[in-house]
Amino acid sequence: MKVAITSTGNSLESFIDQRFGRCVYFVIYDTESKGVEYIPNPNIDAEEGAGPASVQLVASKNASKIISGEFGIKIKSLLDSLKIQMIMLKEPEKRIKEIIEMLNQNN
Amino acid sequence: MSPRIKTLRKVLNPPIIKGFKPYGPDTEKINSLPVYLLFEEYEALRLCDYDKSNHHKASVMMGISRPTFTRIYASALQKIAIAFVEGRQIAIEGGKVYFDSDWYECVQCNCNFNNPERDKKIETCPLCGSKKISNFIFDNASESPDVKHCNDKCICPSCMYELEHKYGKPCNQEICPKCGHLMKRKGTPNC
Numbered sequence: 299m300k301v302a303i304t305s306t307g308n309s310l311e312s313f314i315d316q317r318f319g320r321c322v323y324f325v326i327y328d329t330e331s332k333g334v335e336y337i338p339n340p341n342i343d344a345e346e347g348a349g350p351a352s353v354q355l356v357a358s359k360n361a362s363k364i365i366s367g368e369f370g371i372k373i374k375s376l377l378d379s380l381k382i383q384m385i386m387l388k389e390p391e392k393r394i395k396e397i398i399e400m401l402n403q404n405n
Numbered sequence: 406m407s408p409r410i411k412t413l414r415k416v417l418n419p420p421i422i423k424g425f426k427p428y429g430p431d432t433e434k435i436n437s438l439p440v441y442l443l444f445e446e447y448e449a450l451r452l453c454d455y456d457k458s459n460h461h462k463a464s465v466m467m468g469i470s471r472p473t474f475t476r477i478y479a480s481a482l483q484k485i486a487i488a489f490v491e492g493r494q495i496a497i498e499g500g501k502v503y504f505d506s507d508w509y510e511c512v513q514c515n516c517n518f519n520n521p522e523r524d525k526k527i528e529t530c531p532l533c534g535s536k537k538i539s540n541f542i543f544d545n546a547s548e549s550p551d552v553k554h555c556n557d558k559c560i561c562p563s564c565m566y567e568l569e570h571k572y573g574k575p576c577n578q579e580i581c582p583k584c585g586h587l588m589k590r591k592g593t594p595n596c
Contacts, residue, residue, distance in 0.1 A: 345593050346577060363531060370573075375413045375468065378521050379503035385532055386517040397532070400514065404534035 302361040316367030319349035443500030446481035510541035
């Protein structure tokens with residue numbers, strides 16, 4: 299299963315990005331192979347529609363969960379129809395490394 | 406020109422059955438092709454005639470405009486009438502819909518999450534695996550204020566007036582207090 303995490307940088311030491319559509323990087327973590335992939339978000343400077351475009355990007359990577367700080371109003375209907383789970387973690391001080399550890403303990 | 410893309414209709418309660426079959430002595434002989442009642446048409450019928458909401462209230466609940474709701478409702482009645490008169494089956498399927506999911510909160514890691522697969526019950530937090538989860542009702546007013554800011558700015562493309570970006574409010578809905586022009590986000594192309 300793949301999990302997408304919004305990140306402020308492209309390392310495990312980076313913090314979680316509180317925004318979904320305009321986050322700096324997407325971290326795609328594979329819970330089976332433990333592989334990590336960093337994707338720079340092409341929609342940071344989008345005038346509008348950054349959220350739906352980011353949903354498409356994440357869905358094309360077959361992620362089944364998204365961890366972010368908050369999601370915009372256009373996102374929920376799209377993710378519900380794609381059956382992707384949203385997890386809102388309102389702790390800007392959390393590092394990507396810590397979130398991956400939490401996911402590993404869980405499984 | 407291709408038509409405008411349909412907005413996703415929100416379905417709160419999916420039907421508990423997949424459809425209806427006619428019965429009687431002559432059901433073998435008649436047209437056996439089913440009438441396909443879309444999920445959104447089922448939901449329109451449920452909100453309007455079962456819950457007795459008016460079209461305006463029901464349209465808000467489905468996230469669509471009132472005229473669109475009325476069209477969907479009319480199409481639902483038309484299809485049911487066809488099925489009754491011609492003695493055809495009704496199959497409830499298809500349509501541009503999403504099934505609304507509920508929110509949960511985890512006490513241990515202080516996160517909120519939803520359950521997009523309604524038929525499976527969630528018992529543990531997807532992040533920390535804790536069982537201390539409870540249902541969560543979203544109320545925009547009760548959100549903590551500390552996440553409601555970011556360092557971006559809205560800028561007026563005509564007089565270059567800058568305004569602190571309000572979290573959750575699109576810049577292109579902001580009106581410049583100086584010249585009344587619509588604002589843009591600072592840093593985007595052309596501004």
